[in-house]
Amino acid sequence: MFKILKYSFFDLMRSRWSYVYFLFYLLLGFVLLFLNNDVSKAIITLLNIIIVIVPLIGTIFGIMYYYNSREFTELLLAQPLKRTTIFLGQYIGLSVSLSLSLLLGLGIPFLVYGLFESSEIWNFASLIIVGVFLTFIFVALAMNIALSNENRIKGFGYAILVWLFMAVIYDGLFLISLMLFNDYPLDKFSLIISMFNPIDLSRILILLKLDISALLGYTGALFNKFFGTNWGMFISFFVLSCWIVIPAWIIVYKSMRKDF
Amino acid sequence: MIEITNLYKNFAKVEVLKGINLEIKKGGIFAILGPNGSGKTTLIKSILGMVIPRSGEIFINSTNIHNKWDYRKNINYLPQIANFPNNLSVIELIDMIKNLREKPTNDIELIELFALKPFLDKKLRNLSGGTRQKVNIVLAFMFDSEMLILDEPTTGLDPVSLIKLKKMIQLEKEKGKTIIITSHIMSFVEEIADEVVFLLDGNIYFKGTIAQLKSQTQQTNLELAIAGILTENNV
Amino acid sequence: MIRTFILLFLITFSIQIIAQQIEVCPTCKIKSIKEAVKKAKKGDRIVIKSGTYFETGIIIDKSLKLSGIGNPIIDGKNKGEVITIVADSVEVSGLTIINVISSFTQDDAAIKVKKANHFSIHDNTLKNVFFGITVQKSHHGLIENNTIASNATQEYNSGDGIHLWYSSDIEVISNKVSGLRDGIYLEFVSNSSVSKNYSSKNVRYGLHFMFSNNDKYTDNTFKNNGAGVAVMFSKKIKMFRNTFAKNWGSSSYGLLLKEIYDAEIEHNFFDQNTIGINVEGSTRIDYKNNDFINNGWAVKISGACYENKFNRNNFISNAFDISCQSKLNSNMFDQNYWSEYTGYDLDKNGIGDVPFRPVKLFSYIADQTPEAIVLLRSLFVDIINFSEKVSPVFTPDNLMDKNPLMKKIK
Structure with a gap:
């Protein structure tokens, strides 16, 4: 598996798009920090960007990489390699290279700015951790879609739809249901609902980590009470991990039954 | 030795293989013939495990290959369309396959034989079809394996390279290897194949030597024999 | 002598x-x-x-x-x-x-x-x-x-x-x-x-x-x-040049005004408070030349509030500038600077040509449905805020600054 991972990884590291992605973050980091001159504000802005852009990029790269590396995949399939090895290797290779672009792209400007002397280092770290989780999650979802759709246009369309659903539509439905059931206690409901969408979960984890939690009022206090405990943290990272493990498992399952 | 029993495969509603029973003995050159869409490539890919059959079993050296992968250590495969990861160079691709298979190779000889040296550092996307096929051939022949599966190996080759290819196939045969070939070039098949199987519409229409096929169709030429079968069956 | x-x-x-x-x-x-x-x-x-x-x-x-x-x-x-x-x-x-x-x-x-x-x-x-x-x-x-x-x-x-x-x-x-x-x-x-x-x-x-x-x-x-200043049930209080900073917590605020009349609030500095000014019933209050910077809510108003005037204040980088749970009657916003303002000034008189509406749709929703606040900073919320800004439907019609300033007041 490691060999495949390595080849996928280096293959991507040489592709133009990885650089574009890396440079995008690099530029973003520098602009935010040196125009704003405020690490904590830069982190809040980054939060907004990360919970939207990282899933989007993960989705697009996941789907593009799968379709573009079909030849590579077919070549590998004829070799004495397990299918699980090939697909998980590619999945992890892609996710790792995207995560690395994120880490370096944002890490370098923050390092240059003097992150280690700032108290914001833990906020930055949790931002990156969440970003890495989101990358792994959305690459896995995208590869699932790609595996089930031979038609590239269709696959691409579905992938964007999944992203749109998670990033926008889900929250819209969430908000509408909150407003409809206004007369009932909704704290537990909203806690559970936000658990099921990795983007919402990540956003709330970061919001609570940053001081913004105070804005969340009573509901926020309840969230804080839940996420503030080790148990709550465990649950949320367990859920995030499920979002990786289950799609990854489906990748394996589907790939075992697919013809090339 | 390959033993295939009751192999069925469909892609969505299209039945491609309809109960293939086939035995391929160890050693010799075995050609799989048939018109377009008769299931040749599907059959080959089933043997390689790239296509998962709906039902039926494939045994290679008496082991069922279902969900196995290590039997491919003894198979070299030349795919029909030489599609390679585009942003690799030729040498990177060769090194990668070598690295993945970890078997002794004679890639240097082959590179020399097909005069690929000037192309080694070129990206695969910049190569001509013929050159790509040469790379394809190098990859398929550079390992010493019991079995070779060649899907349309002659595509895009110039006459000189074709002669070299034929020579290589003969050489491998002399080493006692099993070589499975599909091709549309009948003269090529006639020249090298010991035994042929003719697929028609997902079934085996004929299996035997070329001489048997000729006598069965009462033709002196393989190409005409095949054409005869096809017109007879309204294909 | x-x-x-x-x-x-x-x-x-x-x-x-x-x-x-x-x-x-x-x-x-x-x-x-x-x-x-x-x-x-x-x-x-x-x-x-x-x-x-x-x-x-x-x-x-x-x-x-x-x-x-x-x-x-x-x-x-x-x-x-x-x-x-x-x-x-x-x-x-x-x-x-x-x-x-x-x-x-x-x-x-x-x-x-x-x-x-x-x-x-x-x-x-x-x-x-x-x-x-x-x-x-x-x-x-x-x-x-x-x-x-x-x-x-x-x-x-x-x-x-x-x-x-x-x-x-x-x-x-x-x-x-x-x-x-x-x-x-x-x-x-x-x-x-x-x-x-x-x-x-x-x-x-x-x-x-x-x-x-x-x-x-x-x-x-x-x-x-715990909270900066509370002024309750009092009349004619002058509040000048004070600094309210970092009163940060789930129920914290810089200044609480509860049932007060005729106050003057001028040249104060509200920085990083969960709520800059929390108003629960107030009448005839003059807010002048205050700076609201980096607060969660700059001004949060509930209860009956009459004849309050906001003139020449700076509202900079607050998550919400104004939130308003009650109907505001005859309250005036005039010539304030809002960092959220994206209008233009064609005649170059320093005053934006289109009015600014300081109440965001999301803050309006969050007032009605407090649990909705968990959607803070989600893309969906940004989108609805933006669309509301372009064509206001839900937010109170009369609540706007008709003369928003283009530049921060020094």
């Missing part, structure tokens, strides 16, 4: 003779403050020299000056009130009073002023006290330059730093108060001023007005308190 001069000289001389100075120190003839007070006559000065005095219940019942020199310490050993002033014209200065927490039922203070006028309490340090300085039914006093610090953790078992009750014409200047319940508390106090104080880390409020009219507080800093 010369005669008058001689007369004046004689008068001053005679006063000096009458006003004696009594020294107290561990090695002096008089070793305790209580004894000194007992021996002193009206108008005398008691000089307390360095040393530690274990005393409580010092009652000053005549006009005296108590001056600590060389940082004398009075340790109450948590046995009760230390100094109680019950006479007019008393001055207490230069003392350090520690350990005045006896029981939570008796409101013990380090220094208590009871029905006494023209007092002056300055340059004292009060540490580990239940109440710091308590003033009851007294008038015309000065409380200046004192440092009061304690370790209060809970509201119910802690007292206030400077506590004024039924008093008037008191000046509270340049004190530092931290770690109490309310830093400075005024109840039924009028015509008084609170200025240049630094009130921090208090459990409840930095400064708290109840039923007090015609007072002003200026140039104070309120930082890291």
Whole structure:
């Protein structure tokens, strides 16, 4: 598996798009920090960007990489390699290279700015951790879609739809249901609902980590009470991990039954 | 030795293989013939495990290959369309396959034989079809394996390279290897194949030597024999 | 002429003779403050020299000056009130009073002023006290330059730093108060001023007005308190040039206005508060030239609010500028600077050509459905805010600044 991972990884590291992605973050980091001159504000802005852009990029790269590396995949399939090895290797290779672009792209400007002397280092770290989780999650979802759709246009369309659903539509439905059931206690409901969408979960984890939690009022206090405990943290990272493990498992399952 | 029993495969509603029973003995050159869409490539890919059959079993050296992968250590495969990861160079691709298979190779000889040296550092996307096929051939022949599966190996080759290819196939045969070939070039098949199987519409229409096929169709030429079968069956 | 001069000289001389100075120190003839007070006559000065005095219940019942020199310490050993002033014209200065927490039922203070006028309490340090300085039914006093610090953790078992009750014409200047319940508390106090104080880390409020009219507080800093300042049930309070910073917590705010009338709020600085100003019922308030920067909500309004005016304020980088749970009647926003404003100024007069609506759709929704706040900073919310901004449907129609400024007011 490691060999495949390595080849996928280096293959991507040489592709133009990885650089574009890396440079995008690099530029973003520098602009935010040196125009704003405020690490904590830069982190809040980054939060907004990360919970939207990282899933989007993960989705697009996941789907593009799968379709573009079909030849590579077919070549590998004829070799004495397990299918699980090939697909998980590619999945992890892609996710790792995207995560690395994120880490370096944002890490370098923050390092240059003097992150280690700032108290914001833990906020930055949790931002990156969440970003890495989101990358792994959305690459896995995208590869699932790609595996089930031979038609590239269709696959691409579905992938964007999944992203749109998670990033926008889900929250819209969430908000509408909150407003409809206004007369009932909704704290537990909203806690559970936000658990099921990795983007919402990540956003709330970061919001609570940053001081913004105070804005969340009573509901926020309840969230804080839940996420503030080790148990709550465990649950949320367990859920995030499920979002990786289950799609990854489906990748394996589907790939075992697919013809090339 | 390959033993295939009751192999069925469909892609969505299209039945491609309809109960293939086939035995391929160890050693010799075995050609799989048939018109377009008769299931040749599907059959080959089933043997390689790239296509998962709906039902039926494939045994290679008496082991069922279902969900196995290590039997491919003894198979070299030349795919029909030489599609390679585009942003690799030729040498990177060769090194990668070598690295993945970890078997002794004679890639240097082959590179020399097909005069690929000037192309080694070129990206695969910049190569001509013929050159790509040469790379394809190098990859398929550079390992010493019991079995070779060649899907349309002659595509895009110039006459000189074709002669070299034929020579290589003969050489491998002399080493006692099993070589499975599909091709549309009948003269090529006639020249090298010991035994042929003719697929028609997902079934085996004929299996035997070329001489048997000729006598069965009462033709002196393989190409005409095949054409005869096809017109007879309204294909 | 010369005669008058001689007369004046004689008068001053005679006063000096009458006003004696009594020294107290561990090695002096008089070793305790209580004894000194007992021996002193009206108008005398008691000089307390360095040393530690274990005393409580010092009652000053005549006009005296108590001056600590060389940082004398009075340790109450948590046995009760230390100094109680019950006479007019008393001055207490230069003392350090520690350990005045006896029981939570008796409101013990380090220094208590009871029905006494023209007092002056300055340059004292009060540490580990239940109440710091308590003033009851007294008038015309000065409380200046004192440092009061304690370790209060809970509201119910802690007292206030400077506590004024039924008093008037008191000046509270340049004190530092931290770690109490309310830093400075005024109840039924009028015509008084609170200025240049630094009130921090208090459990409840930095400064708290109840039923007090015609007072002003200026140039104070309120930082890291449970909440900055609460002004409740009061009229005609002037609030100028104060800094409200980092009152950050789920129910915290810089300034609370509850049922108040005719206040003037000018040139204050609200920085990083969960809520800059929390308004629960207010009428005729002028908000002028204030800076609201990096707050969660700059101004959050609920209850009945009439005739409030917001002029020339800076609203910069707040998560929400204005939130409004009730219908605002005849409230005016005019010529404020809003960092969220994205309009244009074609005629280059410094005023944006399109009005600004400070209430975002999401803050409107979050007011109706508080749980919706968990969607803060999600893409969906950004999208609906944007679409509402482009074509307002839900947010109150009359709530807008018709003349938003293009540049920040300096």
